[in-house]
Amino acid sequence: MNTYKVMLHEWKHYNKTTLSKWAGAIKTTILKYPREVNLKELAQALTDGHTVILGHLEYSRKEKEMIKSQETKIGASSRHWKNQQLFAVDIDNDKYKQGDPKYITIEKAIRMCKDKKCPPAFIYTTYSHKEEHHKFRVVFASDTEIDTTDKRTKLIESIFEVFAINGECLVDSKCSDPARLFYPGKELVYTDYEATINPDDITNRLSPTYKLEVETTTTVVKRSSKRLPSTNNRTINLLRSGKYDVVQKEVAKRLVEAGKPYHDWVYETSSKSGIVTILYIIKDYFPDFAQDPLSPVFIRDPDDYYDLAQQFPLDKLLDCEVNQHIPCVLPGHDDKVGSARIERHHDTGEYIYHCYGCMGVNQYYDIFTLLEHAVGWSHAKSKEFINFLLNMEFETxxxxxxxxxxxxxxxxxxxxxxxxxxxxxxxxxxxxxxxxxxxxxxxxxxxxxxxxxxxxxxxxxxxxxxxxxxxxxxxxxxxxxxxxxxxxxxxxxxxxxxxxxxxxxxxxxxxxxxxxxxxxxxxxxxxxxxxxxxxxxxxxxxxxxxxxxxxxxxKNIRRRYYSRQAELWANGKDEADKQYVQDRDVDKSKKTIVFYEKYKSVALELLERGYVTEKEILNHRRIRGAKKKKELSATVMPQLLQELNLQVVRYNKYYKELFQIKQGTLKYGSSKIIVREKDVYDKE
Known part of the structure; x- marks a missing residue:
């Protein structure tokens, strides 16, 4: 079977929600995973959580150096495209419903491919696919490698033509992007791993009857947002302009001028370079892990990150004093009198921002929410800046x-x-x-x-x-x-x-x-x-x-009454110690031992007729007065079954005739009885 060059990410995601969370990370790391796979391997990967780009892409030499030096993260783009032999289209049916002539089911897609003599290699459903709303991807294999953008554009236009009805292309046009991420899906619904298409034949026969705008570079769409008005606070204005390094230097200068202990938080490499690092975390947090002052400190304890960030002096960030009234920095509040101030909780040491003009009496912002509201950032963006400012990383x-x-x-x-x-x-x-x-x-x-x-x-x-x-x-x-x-x-x-x-x-x-x-x-x-x-x-x-x-x-171990005592009676001390590591000195209780002796005696007495039910044992005069008898029964039952070679079975006609049980006493299929293993129906 032929092999094909693809970029196949090693991460796995099994639903749409987590895929959307990790999409950005996948985009910036997928070029680390070039693979050569056959069609069967690719189909299995796409239905086992892997994301793929159907082609071979490479970073430029300069980009590789930038990534290696950790200067930036670069997402996969069509400018990285080198060659390709596999192609795919998304069919989402978002515009038309079932019954409409332009609604394409999986079966209809297969017929359209056969009619146009463009056989697919395999088809798989997306995570959003439902029987009442078909969503799927169709994958094609070219018999020759495509290594020019012109040939690629013509071929993809011809493949799109396969799914055009009355001059309307019914596939997702973004599939024309050479760096398109094809996400995993639920299951394979069609395979023909021997099927290939000939690019020259397809492009000669299937000229597009529609106008398709093919992207030549991957476009990064920035989130549209209303520009926030300028404030009276220099730091907030600098952050809105993206000048993180200026803010860091100015904050460092304020810390030095404030004297101890803040003065010790600032590290300068030299007076000429002007490079500064704020060592706020290094001074008190695992100093052994921070030998190099210029290396970020990783926060290895998840609880510490927010605690440490929230205790950084906000007054030094906004260039004011604690409890000093300043004009509000929040957008939409034209504050002429100075209604806001930085306060500090005495019990936690946390610095907070509180505006008495536009916020409620009990409402306040910590450093994260202040940056989100005042600068207009997301929480992730706020964390990114705090990491930069304080020379730390959220995790290793x-x-x-x-x-x-x-x-x-x-x-x-x-x-x-x-x-x-x-x-x-x-x-x-x-x-x-x-x-x-x-x-x-x-x-x-x-x-x-x-x-x-x-x-x-x-x-x-x-x-x-x-x-x-x-x-x-x-x-x-x-x-x-x-x-x-x-x-x-x-x-x-x-x-x-x-x-x-x-x-x-x-x-x-x-x-x-x-x-x-x-x-x-x-x-x-x-x-x-x-x-x-x-x-x-x-x-x-x-x-x-x-x-x-x-x-x-x-073994009849019941989840409802599962406990260390139940594990001790069913599987012994070693297994119980594995599950209950903090109770290793606890052995079988005297209460369960006494109960078991009575329980076994009653069971043996009732078993003389060949069978017994748990209810009959619990209602026996020697047992019925015991406290928590159902829980105790569930605890010792596995030991009883093992010691006396018994088995719990569902009552049926076989047992009715074997033990001459009167009709109406027990119900077929639902009632359970305890019998000796030698009497168990051989089809149990």
């Missing part, structure tokens, strides 16, 4: 990479592919209401993982408490099944499936443990903290989890 490269991996994990679990490929695991998580908790936990992990230099581990580790997790879920409008006991059971079920790993305290650095408890106390969380690691995502991980779920069901 290792953290970024791990966050991408966790995002892939979360995307796949939220996608329909998970349900299709692992139906039993999906059902067990869904019916136990653990699926929503698991996807939320992955989001929390992605937000809160600590750098490996803090945890001394290559695993992405984070910590949370049940109370903390509950509050976070409630704040995100998740209110069903989030009681403390319910969340605890679901978390233990998830870790039992090895979808999360419980990390024992003793395997982590003592400094990290102390710091996590300090944070817990600062936020008034009274209960202990649990440490978790997200395992490396793979389909094998999910397959193994499904086998564990089946084993749990086979």
């Amino acid at each position: 490269e290792w953290q970024k990479e791990k966050k991408k991996e966790i995002t892939e994990f979360q995307d796949y679990v939220m996608d329909t592919q998970f349900q299709k490929r692992f139906p039993f695991l999906y059902k067990e998580l869904k019916t136990s209401n653990a699926l929503e908790v698991f996807t939320f936990i992955l989001g929390e992990a992605r937000r809160r993982i600590y750098d490996r230099l803090i945890t001394n581990s290559e695993k992405p580790i984070f910590f949370t408490g049940i109370k903390q997790l509950r509050q976070r879920m409630l704040s995100n409008n998740i209110s069903t099944g989030v009681s403390d006991s319910s969340l605890q059971r679901k978390l233990k079920f998830i870790t039992k499936l090895n979808l999360l790993e419980v990390i024992p305290d003793e395997s982590l650095p003592i400094e990290f443990i102390k710091d996590s408890h300090r944070r817990r106390q600062a936020k008034n969380y009274r209960y202990r903290i649990n440490y978790y690691a997200v395992p490396e995502f793979s389909l094998k991980l999910l397959a193994d989890a499904e086998e564990i779920a089946k084993e749990m069901k086979g």
Whole structure:
């Protein structure tokens, strides 16, 4: 099978939402991933989360040097195009509905290709595709390589002509861009990997009957925004003009003039160069990680970033004094009298901006929201400037990479592919209401993982408490099944499936443990903290989890009553210690041991007739008075089944006749009975 040059990104995204979040990053990194693939490999990649550019693109030598020196990030552009042999079109049917002559279904697209003798290599649906609204991409393979823009333009125009009806081209014209990103989709709906098209033949036969404006360079569309009026504050005006370096130097000068401790925050390479670096973070935050004053300090603890930024003196940024009234810098407020001022919270040390003229009494802005409102920036843009100003980075490269991996994990679990490929695991998580908790936990992990230099581990580790997790879920409008006991059971079920790993305290650095408890106390969380690691995502991980779920069901381990005691009785101390790392000294309780002796005795007595039900055991005179008897029954049941060679089965006609059970006592298919393994129906 022939191979073709493409740019195939290694990242995976399994839904449209996360794709849109990462689109910019994909665009600026995809040229790092040139590949040669055959059509089958490409089709599999496009239905397994990968994004592709269907051609070979390269940066210029100058651009490579700029990227290597980290001067800038450069997105893939048509100016980077070198050659191409694969082409594709998007059909979204956004203008016409089903039933309209210009609405193109997948079947109709295949017929149009055959009628025009332009056979596709494969077709796959997009993430937005529905049966009632077809959205898909059609991929063609040329039998020769195209290496001139003129030939490429003519061929793409002829391919577009295949899908023209009454002079209207019904494909997305942006597919003509040589640097077009073709995103992954749901599934393959048509394949013919031997099919190719001949460029000369296609362009001679299919002259366009429409006017198509082909882009010669990739256009960057800037967000349109109303120009903000000038303010009386020089810093805000400079930031609106993009003069970050001027602001940094002026802020550094104010810090030097303010004396200690601010004077020590400024580092100057020489009086001639005029280069300054603000060492605000380096002085107090992991100094061992910042040997070079000119290198940015990575914030390895996600909680620290906002705390540190919010405590930077805003008065030095806006060139005023704390509590001094200044004209408001917010757009739309023509402040003549000076209604605003910088204040500082005494308890947290956080600097805030408060205008008594246009803001409410209890409303204020921290450094992030001030920049967003006063300069007109997004939150990401505000973070970018703060990083530049204070010589720090929000996270390390290792953290970024791990966050991408966790995002892939979360995307796949939220996608329909998970349900299709692992139906039993999906059902067990869904019916136990653990699926929503698991996807939320992955989001929390992605937000809160600590750098490996803090945890001394290559695993992405984070910590949370049940109370903390509950509050976070409630704040995100998740209110069903989030009681403390319910969340605890679901978390233990998830870790039992090895979808999360419980990390024992003793395997982590003592400094990290102390710091996590300090944070817990600062936020008034009274209960202990649990440490978790997200395992490396793979389909094998999910397959193994499904086998564990089946084993749990086979042993009659019930999720509702899952606990350390249940794990001890079902699988022994070693397995229980893996799930309950902070209770390793806890063995089988005296209460469960006493209950089990009675429970087993009653079961043996009732089994003399060949079968018994759990309800009958619990209603026996020796058991019925026990407190929490249902929970205790669920705890010891796996031990009973294993020790006495019993099995829980669904009642059917076979058992009715075997044990001479009276009609109406039990219901076929829904009632469950306990029988000896030798009596199990061979088709169970």
